[in-house]
Amino acid sequence: MESIKCKNLSKTYHGGKKALKKITFSFKGNGIISIIGKNGAGKTTLIRILSTELMPTSGSAYINDIDIIKTPELIREKIAIVPQEARPIHWLSPKQNIISYLMYRGYGFFESMEKAKTALKKVSLNSNLNKINRVLSGGTKRKVLVATVLSSGAKIIFLDEPTTGLDPISRNELWDVLNKLKKDYLIILTTHYLEEAERLADKVGIIDNGKLLAFDSIDGLRKKIKYNYSLKVQGDFPKLKSYHGKVIKGIDNNYQILTNEEGSYILSKIFIKKGIRFSTNQISLEDIFYYMVKKPITEERVEEDEW
Ligand SMILES: Nc1ncnc2c1ncn2[C@@H]1O[C@H](COP(=O)(O)OP(=O)(O)O)[C@@H](O)[C@H]1O
Numbered sequence: 001m002e003s004i005k006c007k008n009l010s011k012t013y014h015g016g017k018k019a020l021k022k023i024t025f026s027f028k029g030n031g032i033i034s035i036i037g038k039n040g041a042g043k044t045t046l047i048r049i050l051s052t053e054l055m056p057t058s059g060s061a062y063i064n065d066i067d068i069i070k071t072p073e074l075i076r077e078k079i080a081i082v083p084q085e086a087r088p089i090h091w092l093s094p095k096q097n098i099i100s101y102l103m104y105r106g107y108g109f110f111e112s113m114e115k116a117k118t119a120l121k122k123v124s125l126n127s128n129l130n131k132i133n134r135v136l137s138g139g140t141k142r143k144v145l146v147a148t149v150l151s152s153g154a155k156i157i158f159l160d161e162p163t164t165g166l167d168p169i170s171r172n173e174l175w176d177v178l179n180k181l182k183k184d185y186l187i188i189l190t191t192h193y194l195e196e197a198e199r200l201a202d203k204v205g206i207i208d209n210g211k212l213l214a215f216d217s218i219d220g221l222r223k224k225i226k227y228n229y230s231l232k233v234q235g236d237f238p239k240l241k242s243y244h245g246k247v248i249k250g251i252d253n254n255y256q257i258l259t260n261e262e263g264s265y266i267l268s269k270i271f272i273k274k275g276i277r278f279s280t281n282q283i284s285l286e287d288i289f290y291y292m293v294k295k296p297i298t299e300e301r302v303e304e305d306e307w
């Protein structure tokens with residue numbers, strides 16, 4: 001069974017930037033781990049260390065119980081990575097792209113050709129596509145890259161922001177592909193699209209400023225949050241004396257209140273009475289992310305009687 005484990009992984013770059021601070025998590029089995037965080041949070045640094053491209057400053061990491069810091073050469077056949085902003089080779093066709101990658105990894109031509117066909121099918125691409133990569137759409141190019149790493153036979157796949165910059169339809173297509181793959185692979189995927197993690201991830205790691213703030217399933221994350229209901233209030237925030245929960249100022253002067261089920265009920269009644277437009281839901285991953293990463297503008301608790 002595939003497994004990944006790291007303990008107190010830290011990375012300080014030359015010049016003193018502390019990109020990772022004591023990252024600790026573990027996961028066993030197939031599925032998708034999604035690492036989410038803002039630009040500069042440390043996602044790529046983490047992926048580069050786990051894929052044995054970069055040495056950490058301190059800490060340990062194991063993949064399938066192999067110490068990948070001390071003996072990276074023992075794991076390299078089992079892992080494959082699509083780096084951030086990778087593109088397939090422009091002047092090759094998708095099949096040629098995969099064949100050249102496999103021959104580079106040491107396979108013979110005919111074996112590579114067979115593997116290329118299988119891999120392209122896995123991402124729902126026609127293995128006889130006669131176009132060169134340069135003329136393919138952004139989404140198809142990413143599929144070619146995913147097919148390329150799958151062809152290697154590696155069971156642990158790192159994808160660093162595979163859908164950044166894609167239009168919503170191409171992104172959805174790639175999500176379908178990844179959803180199908182997750183039963184047979186352990187995929188570690190970074191993204192700053194929270195919807196992507198919500199759709200795909202078995203476990204989500206929230207990373208901010210080099211720290212792993214949480215690592216859990218989405219339901220698990222929800223349970224950790226004291227306030228797991230969200231009310232969105234349109235327009236100016238009503239002048240309430242105090243709020244039952246946390247208030248976050250959104251774009252366009254809209255406000256969001258994170259509260260518990262009871263608070264949601266109480267506030268809903270008040271808003272209806274005052275004629276204030278609002279919507280209420282269980283919190284999404286986006287809410288959880290903002291709750292953990294952004295500072296709320298105020299926090300107060302009041303007893304129900306005060307309403
Ligand atoms: N090679 C490097 N040398 C120095 N600083 C770096 C290097 N690579 C990344 N950083 C810095 O480390 C932090 C984390 O970067 P990165 O891991 O690329 O974040 P993310 O992938 O989440 O955007 C950022 O502040 C970035 O500027």
Ligand SMILES: [Mg+2]
Nearest residue numbers: 043044045084
């Ligand atoms: Mg990055």
